[in-house]
Amino acid sequence: MELKGKIALVTGGTKGIGYATAVDMLKAGMSVMITGRTEKSLQDTVSQLNESYPDKIMGQAGDVSNMDDMNATIKSINDKWGKLDVLIANAGIGHFAKIQDMTADQWNETIDVNLTGVFNSVKSSLDLLRQSKGYIITIASLAGTNFFARGAAYNASKFGLVGMTQAIMMDLRDEDIKCSTIMPGSVSTHFNGNQPDEKDAWKIQPEDIGQMVIDLLKMPARTLPSKVEVRPSKPPKK
Numbered sequence: 001m002e003l004k005g006k007i008a009l010v011t012g013g014t015k016g017i018g019y020a021t022a023v024d025m026l027k028a029g030m031s032v033m034i035t036g037r038t039e040k041s042l043q044d045t046v047s048q049l050n051e052s053y054p055d056k057i058m059g060q061a062g063d064v065s066n067m068d069d070m071n072a073t074i075k076s077i078n079d080k081w082g083k084l085d086v087l088i089a090n091a092g093i094g095h096f097a098k099i100q101d102m103t104a105d106q107w108n109e110t111i112d113v114n115l116t117g118v119f120n121s122v123k124s125s126l127d128l129l130r131q132s133k134g135y136i137i138t139i140a141s142l143a144g145t146n147f148f149a150r151g152a153a154y155n156a157s158k159f160g161l162v163g164m165t166q167a168i169m170m171d172l173r174d175e176d177i178k179c180s181t182i183m184p185g186s187v188s189t190h191f192n193g194n195q196p197d198e199k200d201a202w203k204i205q206p207e208d209i210g211q212m213v214i215d216l217l218k219m220p221a222r223t224l225p226s227k228v229e230v231r232p233s234k235p236p237k238k
Helices: 016-027 039-052 067-081 104-132 152-175 206-217
Strands: 007-010 031-036 057-061 086-089 135-139 178-184 227-230
Touching: 007 016, 007 067, 016 031, 016 039, 016 086, 016 206, 031 039, 031 067, 039 057, 057 067, 067 104, 086 104, 104 135, 104 152, 135 152, 135 206, 152 178, 152 227, 178 206, 206 227
Parallel strands: 007 031, 007 086, 031 057, 086 135, 135 178, 178 227
Antiparallel strands: none
16 A cells, blocks of 8 residues: 555544554654544644644544444544545553452443444444555454453453454455454553553553554555564563
C-alpha cells in the first residue's frame, strides 16, 4: 500500500499504542481520525497533532461498544475525506480480579469494549473498506494465547478477539480486504493505571507497535501476516 494520501481510523487514539500509531501514520503522509471516550483529552490530542500535521487529523468522541457512535464516526470520515483505507481497532480496557471478586459490570464492560467494540468498528467501516480494498488491523494481546490468574474477563476478550480477527480475515480476503491482528506482550503504556517511566524501558514501546502497523501496511499485496506475536526482546529475570 502506498501510504501517502490514505485515510485511517484509529480507535482509542489519545494515548498509548493508538496515539503512537496515529503519529506514525501522520508521519507517513496519511490522514487520521482518532476516537476516544473523553472529549477534553480527545480535543487536546487533536490540537497538539494539528500543529505538526494541519488538516490531517480529526477526532470524534464516542464509545466503540455503541454502534451508533461508530456509525457516526464513519459518517464524519466520509463527510471529510470521502473514503477509508485503514481501520486500526485499538480501543481496549482491562479489569483484573479473581472470578470470586469480579463484578458483572466489570465483566460486561471488558467484553463490550474489547470484543463487541471491535465488531462494531469493523461492521461500521465495511462499506468504505470494500470501496478502497482496505486493511483492518486489530490490537489484541499475548493474553489472547496465554491465560493467567485474575484474567478471566481480559483473557476471554482477547482470546475472542484473536479468533474473531482470524475469522474476519477469512470472510473478507476474497473481497481484497486484508486483516491482521497484532498480539503485544508488555507495552509501556498507561494501561491499567500504569505511569510509564524509566522502569518500563525494557518493555515494548508504543511507537514500536506503530512501526509494526506501518510495516504491515507496506507488505506486498500477495502476502498477509494474519497474526503477529510480539514480545520484549529481553524481559527482566524473575
